[in-house]
Amino acid sequence: MSEQPSIFDILGPIMIGPSSSHTAGASRIGYIARQLLNEKPVRAVITLYNSFAKTHKGHGTDRAIVGGILGFGPDDPRIRQSFEIGKEEGLEWEFKFVGDSARFHSNTAKIRLEGAGGGKVEITGASLGGGRIKIQEIEGFRVDFTASMHTLVVIADDIPGSIRNISGAIADRGSNIANMYVSRSEKLANMVIEVDQPIDKETLKKIESFPWVKFARRVEPMVDGSSRYEK
Amino acid sequence: MEFNYLSEIVEYCRREGKDMAQAMVDYEMKNKGLTREQVYEGLKRVLLVMEESVEQGMTQQVITPSGMLNNWAKTVAQASVNTLGPSLKMAAARAIAVGEVNACMGKIAAAPTAGSAGILPAVLVTMMEEHGTTRERLLDALLVTSAVGLIFAKNSSFAGSEAGCMGETGSAAAMGAAAIVYLLGGTEEQILEAVGFALKASMGLVCDPVGGLVEEPCTTRNAVGVANAFVSAQLALAGIKSLIPADEVIAATKEVGDLMSPRLKESGQGGLANTKTGREIQKRVFATVRAQKG
Numbered sequence A: 001m002s003e004q005p006s007i008f009d010i011l012g013p014i015m016i017g018p019s020s021s022h023t024a025g026a027s028r029i030g031y032i033a034r035q036l037l038n039e040k041p042v043r044a045v046i047t048l049y050n051s052f053a054k055t056h057k058g059h060g061t062d063r064a065i066v067g068g069i070l071g072f073g074p075d076d077p078r079i080r081q082s083f084e085i086g087k088e089e090g091l092e093w094e095f096k097f098v099g100d101s102a103r104f105h106s107n108t109a110k111i112r113l114e115g116a117g118g119g120k121v122e123i124t125g126a127s128l129g130g131g132r133i134k135i136q137e138i139e140g141f142r143v144d145f146t147a148s149m150h151t152l153v154v155i156a157d158d159i160p161g162s163i164r165n166i167s168g169a170i171a172d173r174g175s176n177i178a179n180m181y182v183s184r185s186e187k188l189a190n191m192v193i194e195v196d197q198p199i200d201k202e203t204l205k206k207i208e209s210f211p212w213v214k215f216a217r218r219v220e221p222m223v224d225g226s227s228r229y230e231k
Numbered sequence B: 001m002e003f004n005y006l007s008e009i010v011e012y013c014r015r016e017g018k019d020m021a022q023a024m025v026d027y028e029m030k031n032k033g034l035t036r037e038q039v040y041e042g043l044k045r046v047l048l049v050m051e052e053s054v055e056q057g058m059t060q061q062v063i064t065p066s067g068m069l070n071n072w073a074k075t076v077a078q079a080s081v082n083t084l085g086p087s088l089k090m091a092a093a094r095a096i097a098v099g100e101v102n103a104c105m106g107k108i109a110a111a112p113t114a115g116s117a118g119i120l121p122a123v124l125v126t127m128m129e130e131h132g133t134t135r136e137r138l139l140d141a142l143l144v145t146s147a148v149g150l151i152f153a154k155n156s157s158f159a160g161s162e163a164g165c166m167g168e169t170g171s172a173a174a175m176g177a178a179a180i181v182y183l184l185g186g187t188e189e190q191i192l193e194a195v196g197f198a199l200k201a202s203m204g205l206v207c208d209p210v211g212g213l214v215e216e217p218c219t220t221r222n223a224v225g226v227a228n229a230f231v232s233a234q235l236a237l238a239g240i241k242s243l244i245p246a247d248e249v250i251a252a253t254k255e256v257g258d259l260m261s262p263r264l265k266e267s268g269q270g271g272l273a274n275t276k277t278g279r280e281i282q283k284r285v286f287a288t289v290r291a292q293k294g
């Protein structure tokens, strides 16, 4: 795949207004948190930084993020009623605001989710403009991915062979790894792997079944008009 | 496959014996591994959202949460006075319609950006109404706008924070002008002339939205951007030339954007945002929004 922009970057995104960075990008960050949680969310703590903290209300950033957490894509009109729908669906949420943080990009959100089954996840993402986003932290690990490809996130014991086993499981299913980022802290390794095809359930199960894997989740890219999270 | 200048796209068209729309189909198919059908499917989705957003703003109740915009599209459409016949009035109303829908958290195609999303839908729907242009042709016109947008994005910027409003409503007007020339049978060269005229008219336009919201002046700037598109296309189709070629005009927008003070680029600290009334509106808007949310 070439690095050239798509004509649909220029003729889009198709989105709920008013702002590609403060609304569409914000909902995407929420949506990715939801995919990483991989179960029905019941509680969310959302911290908005910098420009997000200051101007979220006029741009519906808060509704967009809650909408994303409920599984609504950036073009889903239900974003407008996300607070009402969230309450109905038993989601509780809380917003915190940090007006000035030099550590983060100007439009940054940190989202902590808890699921009905007890699962938890915390991510930090930045909205870069034009609806594009970047995930910068997962579970305290520094990462750097845009969720524009099929992405697998794995946290595992940092043991010899872990990377080989995981990439092997992906290659076995005939997928090609486009990019792979590894970061380490203490005795854990965090791998973000971008693949050219959807990561199927079997591959994910296989990776989860390695005893040294702590966390394995997939994030599917969002395409205009097809960004529905299957429940 | 790479295009860096409009002149390269024209060159490609000549070499391959294709028009600008088909050049962009080739570009998208080669770079993204899509079939022709997939490219057109994507374009249909964009056109559908554009048409729906015009329709919504022209028929539904639209009052933005800030209270700044209040059913302006319908007000314009129903006006009994026509400065130049009903077509221009309706074209302007359609652009405002999309701006209002966007500000009310409605669904739009951010082509090229959310703030400038009214111009292309207004141009395309107006072509359909005034010239009986078919939807199939509008899809090709969208491809032509994407050629202009692609080169503008590469050599200048769509971001109000980098190129001011010439990057948003200016580039959108240029894309719209290109679409009109294409649909009315103009040559590739005439498309480029129209792009040049439209961008020259927007040169140096600042980004100064009141209260940081995409409403004032964005919405009416979209309406004026539509007029810019039609006039620029008119000039090009008549056969006059932009003495500065389109690619060089784009390069100039980049230079001007870089020279513009950051205060005039989406900071909320300059221009209309910094007027006495602009400041007052900002205070009032944020007080109401706070009250609404408890």
Ligand code: SF4
Binding pocket: B115, B116, B159, B160, B164, B165, B166, B168, B169, B206, B207, B208, B209, B214, B215, B217, B218, B221, B266
């Ligand atoms: S004034 Fe700024 S925010 Fe409004 S349309 Fe122009 S560039 Fe966009």
